[in-house]
Structures are given as C-alpha cells and as structure tokens.
Amino acid sequence: MNIAMILDMAAEAFGDRVAVVSGDSRYTYAELRVAAQCAAIAVRDSGARYLALLDVNSPAAPVAIFAAAYAGVSYVPLNYRLTRAEINELVDRIAPALLIVNADTRALVDPRADVQLIDRADFLSMPATDTVAPEPAEDPRAVAVQLFTSGTTGKPKAAILRHENLMSYIVGTVEFAAAEEDDAILVTVPPYHIAGISSVLSSTYACRRMVQLENFEAKAWLEACARENVSNAFIVPTMLSRIVEHLGTRGAAELPTLRALAYGGGKMPQSTIERAMQLFPQVDFTNAYGLTETSSTIAVLGPDDHRVAAASGDPAIRRRLASVGKPTAAVEIEVRDEEGRVLGPEEAGLVFVRGGQVSGEYLALGSQLDADGWFPTRDRGYTDAEGFLFLDGRADDVIVRGGENISPGEIEDVLLSHPAVADAAVVAMPDEQWGEVAAAAIVLKAGASVTVAELQERVKQQLRSSRVPQAIVFRDALPYNELGKVLRRVIRQEFVQAASALSA
Numbered sequence: 408m409n410i411a412m413i414l415d416m417a418a419e420a421f422g423d424r425v426a427v428v429s430g431d432s433r434y435t436y437a438e439l440r441v442a443a444q445c446a447a448i449a450v451r452d453s454g455a456r457y458l459a460l461l462d463v464n465s466p467a468a469p470v471a472i473f474a475a476a477y478a479g480v481s482y483v484p485l486n487y488r489l490t491r492a493e494i495n496e497l498v499d500r501i502a503p504a505l506l507i508v509n510a511d512t513r514a515l516v517d518p519r520a521d522v523q524l525i526d527r528a529d530f531l532s533m534p535a536t537d538t539v540a541p542e543p544a545e546d547p548r549a550v551a552v553q554l555f556t557s558g559t560t561g562k563p564k565a566a567i568l569r570h571e572n573l574m575s576y577i578v579g580t581v582e583f584a585a586a587e588e589d590d591a592i593l594v595t596v597p598p599y600h601i602a603g604i605s606s607v608l609s610s611t612y613a614c615r616r617m618v619q620l621e622n623f624e625a626k627a628w629l630e631a632c633a634r635e636n637v638s639n640a641f642i643v644p645t646m647l648s649r650i651v652e653h654l655g656t657r658g659a660a661e662l663p664t665l666r667a668l669a670y671g672g673g674k675m676p677q678s679t680i681e682r683a684m685q686l687f688p689q690v691d692f693t694n695a696y697g698l699t700e701t702s703s704t705i706a707v708l709g710p711d712d713h714r715v716a717a718a719s720g721d722p723a724i725r726r727r728l729a730s731v732g733k734p735t736a737a738v739e740i741e742v743r744d745e746e747g748r749v750l751g752p753e754e755a756g757l758v759f760v761r762g763g764q765v766s767g768e769y770l771a772l773g774s775q776l777d778a779d780g781w782f783p784t785r786d787r788g789y790t791d792a793e794g795f796l797f798l799d800g801r802a803d804d805v806i807v808r809g810g811e812n813i814s815p816g817e818i819e820d821v822l823l824s825h826p827a828v829a830d831a832a833v834v835a836m837p838d839e840q841w842g843e844v845a846a847a848a849i850v851l852k853a854g855a856s857v858t859v860a861e862l863q864e865r866v867k868q869q870l871r872s873s874r875v876p877q878a879i880v881f882r883d884a885l886p887y888n889e890l891g892k893v894l895r896r897v898i899r900q901e902f903v904q905a906a907s908a909l910s911a
Contacts, residue, residue, distance in 0.1 A: 420614065422435060463597070465619065551570045593637045618635045623642075628650060651679055706738075712795075726797075733795060786800070804834070825865060835899060846877060847876040
C-alpha cells in the first residue's frame with residue numbers, strides 16, 4: 408500500500424469537494440491530485456532522492472506529501488525555525504534533493520549543486536503535460552516520510568516512516584469519507600511535525616476540508632474558525648491556554664460550527680482543559696498522545712472520558728482529565744521498570760508500545776524495536792486501575808537524587824494545584840551532597856502571590872521532603888517550543904549556572 412492511494416480514493420469519490428483552503432487559495436481534491444501528479448513528474452525528472460519542504464503551512468505541504476509518494480521518493484519537511492547552520496546541516500544529509508522554499512527560507516539555504524531549490528509558487532503551478540504521471544510504488548516497506556527529531560540532546564535523528572506504518576495508522580483510526588461536505592479542520596501545527604503529516608493524511612482519507620493558518624495566534628485562530636465554519640481542530644496545550652486567556656471571563660465562545668477539538672504534543676494543565684470545556688460546552692474534546700516514531704496517535708482520551716471525568720466528584724476519576732487516555736485499538740501499551748518487568752496500576756516506569764503503525768526506526772541507526780516488536784518511547788508514566796495512561800515526562804528528565812529517581816511530573820502537579828500558580832516546570836539542579844535535587848520555575852496567575860516557602864511546604868506535605876524543590880524562581884513565562892513542549896534544557900541551564908555561581 409502507498410499513501411498516494413489515500414488521495415486517489417478521495418479524488419475519485421469526492422473530486423469536487425474542497426480539500427485545502429489557504430488564504431485566497433482553494434484546491435478541490437481533484438485539483439490536489441492533479442497538482443501532486445504534475446509535481447511528481449518534476450520530482451522524477453530531477454533525479455532527486457528526496458522531496459524536501461522548508462516552508463510554513465501552505466498548499467505546498469499536502470501537494471508535496473503526495474507528490475513524493477507518486478514519485479517514489481521520501482518526503483522530508485524541515486524545521487524553518489532552526490538556525491541557518493542547523494538547516495544546512497540537515498540539507499547536507501538529504502542530498503540529492505529537490506527543496507521547496509519560500510521567499511524567506513530560500514536565503515537560509517547555502518547553494519550546492521546536488522540540491523535544487525524551487526519556489527513554492529513554481530512548485531504549485533507545474534504545468535500539465537502529456538507525460539504520464541508516475542505510478543505509485545507498491546512496496547509497502549518503501550520509506551514515505553523522513554522526519555528529523557528535535558535534537559535537544561544531540562544531533563537530530565532521522566526518523567523513518569514507511570508507507571505500511573502510515574497506512575496502518577490511517578486505516579486503523581479513520582473511516583473513509585467520514586466527513587460531511589461542510590466539515591472543515593483548522594490546521595495550525597507546522598508541516599515538519601508528525602501532527603502536520605497525520606493531519607493531511609487523515610483529513611484526506613476522511614475527505615474533510617483543510618483550512619491552513621501559517622502561524623498560530625489566538626485571535627486569528629478564533630476568526631478563522633468563525634469565517635470558515637470550522638468543525639474540527641487540532642492544537643497543542645499552549646495554544647489552548649492562549650485561546651482560553653484571550654476569551655477571558657466570557658460565558659461561552661461563539662463558534663457554533665466547532666464540534667470537535669483534539670489536542671496533544673505536551674502536558675495539558677487540568678485547569679486549562681476544565682476552563683476550555685466551560686468555554687466550548689458543545690465541543691467534543693480529545694487528547695491524542697503519539698510520537699513521530701509511531702506515525703502519530705497511540706492513546707486517546709475521548710469526549711465521553713472528558714465529560715465523565717469533569718462531572719465526577721471522585722478525585723481518582725477527575726484526575727483522568729490530566730491523562731492521555733487509553734491505547735487505541737491499533738496498538739498495545741505497557742509500562743515497565745528499568746529491568747523490563749511489566750508494572751501494574753499506579754506503578755511508574757517506562758512506556759513501551761507495539762503495533763503495525765509503530766516504525767521505531769532511524770536512518771543509519773536501524774530499528775529500535777525489541778525482539779517482540781516493542782518500541783521504547785522514552786516517556787515515563789503509569790496507568791490507573793482502568794487502564795488510563797498518565798505521563799510523567801521524558802526518561803531523560805528524571806531527577807536522580809542520591810540514587811533515588813524522582814519524576815518532575817509529580818512535583819509539577821502539586822505546584823500547579825496551588826491557586827496562585829499558572830504554570831510550573833521542575834528540572835534537575837546539580838547538588839554536592841545529593842548529586843541532583845529538584846528545582847522549579849514558576850509562573851504566577853495575574854495578580855496572585857505566593858512565597859517560595861509556601862510552595863516548598865505544599866510539596867513536602869503532599870509528597871515528601873526529598874521531592875521539595877531546593878530552588879524556586881518566578882518567571883513571567885516559561886520557554887516553550889512551537890509545539891507546546893516546555894524547553895527544560897533552557898530552564899535546567901539557568902539552574903546549572905546559578906549553582907556554579909554559588910560554588911565559585
């Protein structure tokens with residue numbers, strides 16, 4: 408199976424239905440297929456091994472995804488927010504390539520003979536010819552997409568997603584042509600993220616209209632929802648927080664067509680989702696947890712789960728609003744300890760996943776699956792008695808205090824429960840006696856106040872003294888990337904520098 412089949416099915420079933428809306432541009436599914444096939448001819452004739460994209464959200468993203476599939480090459484979206492040096496290091500790793508750029512990103516790429524640059528406008532206006540478009544390859548093991556990881560702890564790895572992985576995800580989670588003709592999804596996640604890839608594929612398979620925003624801004628997001636009668640949307644937690652802040656104290660948002668809102672990519676504060684459910688009472692909320700290496704979603708907290716948890720007076724049920732739900736039908740999930748023993752409910756450990764959509768493979772490094780097909784996500788977490796999965800953060804974020812492993816997540820949950828705290832991040836700080844201790848960066852709610860001693864006492868009372876942050880700083884805001892993940896390395900570095908200054 409080849410992901411180009413998804414576009415073929417949509418174009419043949421609903422060719423006249425609008426597929427993509429981007430500013431003043433509109434493509435039907437029939438037009439999207441023609442554009443992708445014309446581009447595929449150019450890709451084939453160029454001799455490139457990769458079709459790369461260095462661009463914001465635009466019609467070039469869906470056209471390129473399917474053009475690469477038709478042409479039998481890998482699609483590689485690049486992060487345009489990287490530095491020039493970082494971008495060129497990645498470009499060096501995909502040559503020979505055909506690279507789609509815009510007026511701003513073209514200047515970031517160093518000239519080289521084995522990388523052909525093509526402006527977005529030219530890529531989208533490939534003329535129709537008598538040349539027959541390439542037939543999609545039938546090899547399900549062929550590489551469809553190559554995504555570079557963020558590289559926060561070293562050189563970015565090239566994650567490999569094969570056609571069979573992506574098709575397994577789509578067929579296992581989406582019903583073909585499930586969207587009504589008026590349905591539309593608002594796409595704000597960047598094209599270089601797995602959520603951007605899966606949004607194109609799942610929306611095309613559902614035959615849903617995709618409305619693109621180049622960049623997220625709460626006011627523009629709300630305006631686009633209203634203008635385009637958006638029915639569905641996917642956002643990251645920081646986006647939802649900004650939407651909630653923008654709407655303020657109003658009773659409910661006036662977006663009558665919005666029916667479903669999915670979120671993922673980072674930890675959602677329970678207070679934020681509770682407030683969002685009040686602002687959008689008619690909306691079905693879904694928390695989708697996934698990774699690049701798993702072709703997107705592997706666990707879901709569905710609309711009914713949200714409603715039951717929000718309405719419950721039982722703390723054990725209400726806390727599920729902060730979970731990522733249960734595994735989808737397409738995968739299995741286990742939580743294991745450091746020795747590989749499968750853990751029971753409420754026992755925290757490392758999260759493993761297995762299923763057809765799980766690639767777990769990197770270029771040059773090979774497959775990371777174990778002998779039984781399990782992939783180590785490097786996320787820490789635990790399940791409750793009903794199988795709801797709670798995440799504690801990345802394994803690399805664990806604080807090792809005197810040989811004891813401490814999860815930042817449990818401390819953050821206690822800090823966030825204080826009525827004055829709007830946001831919190833806990834990291835490891837060097838310590839001469841214990842090796843590492845907890846330290847916290849705190850953002851207070853507008854007009855609120857609390858002392859360091861009060862927060863430390865709260866953690867001591869609800870957890871124990873070893874979990875108490877030895878240092879707490881107050882910030883106007885925490886550093887986040889565009890996908891809603893807090894940049895712990897930035898916060899950690901601040902505490903490392905502070906500890907060094909004290910010991911100097």
